[in-house]
Amino acid sequence: MLKFILASRKRNDNQAKLLERNTFQGKLVGEEAFVRIAPAVSGVADCPTAHNLFRALAGDDKGISFSIWSTYINELLKVHEGRKSYQSQEFPQVSKEKVLCLGSSRKQPVIKWEKNMAWPGKLTLTDRALYFEAVGLVGEKDTVRLDLTRNDSRVEKTKVGPLGSNLFDSAIAVSSGPESESLVLEFVDLGGEMRRDVWYAFINEVISLYKFIREYGPKDGDQSVFDIYGAQRGKNRAVTHAVNAIARLQALQFMKRTLEEPTKLVQFSYLQNAPYGDVVLQTLAVNFWGGPIIKKLTDSDDETDSDVRSTGEIPESSNHVFDIDGSVYLRKWMRSPSWGSNASLAFWRNTSVRQGVVLSKNLVVADMTLVEKAAMTCRDKYKVAEKTQATIDAAMIEGIPSNIDLFKELVLPLTLTARNFERLRRWDDPLVTASFLALVYTLIFRNLLSYTFPVTLMILSAGMLVLKGLKEQGRLGRFFGKVTIYDQPPSNTIQKILALKEAMREVEKYLQNVNVVLLKIRSILLAGHPQVTTEIALVLLLGSTILLLVPFKYILAFVIFDLFTRELEFRRQMVIAFMSFLKEQWEAVPAAPVVVLPFEDKESATEQKTQVEKVKPERTQSRS
Template identity: 30%
Template structure:
């Protein structure tokens, strides 16, 4: 240890190191500390403990009778101290304090609390409802695990530690069988048997010879979703409480919903690699032509491999380059002559009406390949298309689309709820960790998640039904985070805070402990103290409850969508046949009305005419629509009562004769021609009405003006029900034998009058294209 290191220590700790050789003659205090600093572990401290197994004064941690063997093993490893070693415990606590001064917070500390003291803390600090006998063992295990993970994750390299992987996996195994009544997962192993499998250099921070219940992970044992959802979110870098179930589904998609240790270990290893790559990318950009703002962190870079470039399309031009995503913007660096030119920044944080969506692109502005992301905002003149060429599929485009939208939606969430300082940085940190987890799963298992299975929290809230409730719950949590920080700043006493949950910015702490440089002004206090994050002992996080509710609605939506996919048919003629059958009741009603209006059966037509006229005269016509709605509601309830949950019978349709592709194209062309004819007829009607309005034909204009005046007088002075009766009588009796000849004559004169009205002129002007194409 250098003199500079000693100068940074408090006075009492300097004296402690000077006096250390007086009670540890085997090594000097300086030697112990140099060895500790070199290995970043407590191996030098516990190395001599192996030789003291036969010492009767050294005993194993006290077993808790309510816990199963595997749960006792996990709690003992969380405790990490023998009950009869007070001198060693004091030494370790002192060295831990000194280490935190020299190498910073998160330097491989352990709890150093006996198991009985951990149990005492659990019984005195937590409310009574979590200490119910039926859940006592599981809640005690959660309490010890959460405290241990809060301390262990202060080491910056914990994700790369294989023993950390096994330790957290054992927590999940113990969570599924926490009580003494649970079936033991593994047989008890003595410390002597365990020592036989470990050499002198195989010491682990989580497996020591002083714990006679330490167990190795059984490859045949697997973890279920609930255990994973209760333990993994305690480490914010490993899982998010909003997307933890989606993460479990992706990790177990090929193992029947059970998580194997090899898969979990591979995921954490990939996550550690992604974190280190992101930190390395941020360091490289410090000497590049991208000027990062304070607190801006690189999330991913693409286009550095010549065989997988990123093409930027603006207008008809395209240029290869390198694309970089940070937690505030997208940067594109065009590739010049062997070097990258000045980067173009596409902001994702400001409110610039940004639009990011998938788009087709190709050479010279053609729309050929569905492999691009379109970015548009008020800060640029025309949209920018970023193309991600690849031979098969469009996974690169989908990945960059998802992570870009995640940052954009995170900033929209921040603006919507007006988050500042620590809550703002915590929301961004949650999005960043989600992207890192997404990268880790994608690179390790080559899995692309769907919209409802995404690992990105803000994208998930956008796609889930009722996702706004998730965002509202999250904003409420962040507001409580700000309030808890304020209470701590004004000095809340421990008595007042006893029994209360103190929220902490878990994403910020996770990123800081992993070595990322965060912006100034965020909460850095209390990092060494145990605080509550996204998981609570014996309780369900409100965020998890909101996600579960949305997932229930999603299940119903997906089931309904599956039925929609099943009934889709191909072919224009087949779809028309299906539509005709579905609209048969409506068509049958219209056909019967036409039959009555044709007066082919005078008696039925007369009865119908009298009934309708009487209804209109008595003012009952306003009840017709309510009666129809009530009839439909009664019909639906009747079918519900009769069916009693029976599946709906299939709607039987006789399809038309099958046609080949050429015949279907001709049918489509005919349908388009008919639609074009209808549109032309509508335009002609509108143009003739325009000619009448502007008096293109004076005689016709005079007649139409007089007709409008008469109609206005009728509406003003004649009751509405009388007008409706007159209109109905005129329309219904046109085919009556007594009026048929007169009606035909009037219709003929009206058609001849309409034909003589000219259409207003139309002039087509070719638009001028003033856009300059680069």
């Protein structure tokens, strides 16, 4: 009987567990809940990049399922377990460093390119440096170390190929300073295209980490870190955050759920270029190095605040930064210029928690921590920037004819304005032209020109606001404001080559005409033809005299009168004769001479110069 009861109870427990598992399988965690809860688990997510991690895990779904989450956790644990199994005995210099990841396998080799030669090898990334161990022809190993903690360390994507060609877009160039040679590494990935980008994110995160420490952390050897509780461990906290971020990116790489830009998943690299990222980095610095005061600050520790309490406390009016739990971040550590930005000043003025209960600087009930507040603002600004960039990318149309059509469509309002003005000038509608001239001369002789530009701006702003209101009411339609152009007809390769050749010929002709005009102006200014220079100088002198003696409104009235009477019968022949005279005079102006020297290689020229310098002393010795 007892066995039957135990078996029945066990069966019921299994059914309950199965039911609970099925219940979890059908649920999805949304972005808002994930961003709020996931960073609370140490190492699982960072607050600044939690929304990007959600997008990577969710993919095209609206949320994260339990199976995806459990797979992510399992892969993350495998990454941490794998780091423990890395053998560091091969590199004695790595004994004090933490190995983060290795890059070497038969399916995914790492190739070093140097002087058009490709050398396979083993790549090791630690929390301080990058090691590449090339395999020689006779089995000899040559290890190259690049220090990633230096100020001038950088990494960038590049292309490599045989014989200096940029054939393969799967490499990066890493250097630890301007004096060191760049290490060009190609990441061959037979199963995908993201390996180079992921390794770029790994290395860039380490470089960004130490850039963050230099800008926002205390200097090396600063004794004031012992005055703040826990400040001496701030650097280790920052390194731990970067190490965990790289581990998460590795786990996502194994799951094949990375974003198109893997740098968005590692916080220090992401915040270097994100809008409002400087403020988020400031909150992280306060979180890492801030803490309660355990020792009375000296004058050197607080140069801006001489009113230090005997108990070691700092008044609220000091220039130090305070976290929500009262932790202090010293003023002398604020070396980054970003602390003086308007966004930073506005953020730190409103850091108090008005609602909720502060349990610690990393845990607030019914409110957010400083890092969460700054990260939320950064996330919102980044979404706006992404939408703006998406519109810019959509406007980048390929093909010269399509871009010409788009340009014509965009300048259509200006074209219509020019056409209407030309109709006014030609007196196609005499009543409209006469009314326009009456208005213009009224503005001129009533001294109302100074009000023209402000009134124009007022009319423009009023029109924009009216359009905004009509669009919000939905009275302009969904397609209002969109630019529409027609695609080009299909053409074969020969037609495209001929069209390109014709376009290049037109561009060449246009450049030749522009160069001729510039050469003629140069000849006039530099007295290349003295008679023409004298005539132009006298004309300019006469014009300047008229501008000095005659009021501007009369000159403007005369110009408008001349402009609107050129096409009339009583002036047409006079204008034609005058324009012909100007054309003849312009064609008679000679262009400045142009001398085209033969091509000469700089290296060969320097070699010839050195040879000549060597021959000269030999000749002097032989003569003596």
